[in-house]
Amino acid sequence: MEPVTVAVPRKGRPLEAVLDRLAGHPDAQRVADDVTETLRREKAVTKGNATAAANVYDRLADYSDPDDPYRPDYTLLRDDREGKPRRIVFDSLTLDVAGVPVRLVGREEPFRALRKHEFALGFDSADLVLEEVVGLRGEPLATIADVNERIDPQDTDVRVVTGIGDTVYHTLMGDADALDADAFDRAFLDAYEGPLCISPRYERLVEAVVGLEALAGVEFVYPAEGEEEEAAIADVGLGVYLTVTGSTAREHGLALGERLFPSETVLMENASEVDEMAENAEALERVRESVATGVETELPVA
Incomplete structure (x- = not known):
């Protein structure tokens, strides 16, 4: 054969x-x-x-x-x-x-x-x-x-x-104290206006899984070259990145929110x-x- x-x-x-x-x-x-x-x-x-x-x-x-x-x-x-x-x-x-x-x-x-x-x-x-x-x-x-x-x-x-x-997730995460947020979910993102930190290679993916309507008033920002994604999100206050356990995000003071999409x-x-x-x-x-x-x-x- x-x-x-x-x-x-x-x-x-x-x-x-x-x-x-x-x-x-x-x-x-x-x-x-x-x-x-x-x-x-x-x-x-x-x-x-x-x-x-x-x-x-x-x-x-x-x-x-x-x-x-x-x-x-x-x-x-x-x-x-x-x-x-x-x-x-x-x-x-x-x-x-x-x-x-x-x-x-x-x-x-x-x-x-x-x-x-x-x-x-x-x-x-x-x-x-x-x-x-x-x-x-x-x-x-x-x-x-x-x-x-x-x-x-x-x-x-x-x-x-x-x-x-072999599923991991694109997860919404943020600084709960800085944004005075009880939970980071799609409802929060719908009402949010401001910077959202993502990896530049995921821009179109995030647009698809969040939806263009929810991104009205949202500005994409990106980690500096060589900067860890979770660290960059912590500086911005809100972002989307892949998580398995979420331990690295928590180490940077980030609260894990809704799993937006499976990878x-x-x-x-x-x-x-x-x-x-x-x-x-x-x-x-x-x-x-x-x-x-x-x-x-x-x-x-x-």
Whole structure:
């Protein structure tokens, strides 16, 4: 059987979540864990938090096994940190998923690769879908399940199929004493006028999940370069940022408010490319079902 090719991120939490979800067999799990540990170690080296005995090219040769598709392969990428160091990132790996060979291929932006019809299936953060193609309206977008309804079919053939359960949240937070607030929720934001601190990459996402009507009188401001988001929000008084436990926000004196929107890694498909793979329809369906089965996700399987 020819492998089903799937686009995945080259690094970070979404890639780790995909590997963990797909590596159901013990042998596959060991390989997936190896990839995760390798990339975490390389991230520490790139950030200057660890040192490596060998140079980056020797490490790359040691990690990769391009002759065996069931062993991981890696590649080099220029990191955006000072000095633009070369960073080792994921390139490819084949795993058996529900009896189907699935070839995971690393892409910097899997969602955009699907939009360009390079793949039929791919995993990426739901955030990127909102940032790229979801229409902005007066009313808020509250759930991932509503994302497809807001995608203009004239803009892209890509749709979200299901989430994989690695959910964190875009959360409203603020300085309760400075703003004399009992609670930070959508009602508070509707009545609020003033600065709202967000990461600049989330501007369109926040517009979608808060709604344009609630943002009347609100001015977006952003953290300074290198400044921690929670620290910047504490200086401004009110903001939106991703939270898992919220401990960092609390350390900066911020009260956590309403969870405005879930951030989750999602399986996506390009409908026109799926149609072109009609002979592999059964294999594609088995992969979809395997991803969705037993997952507590904000998005039910389509």
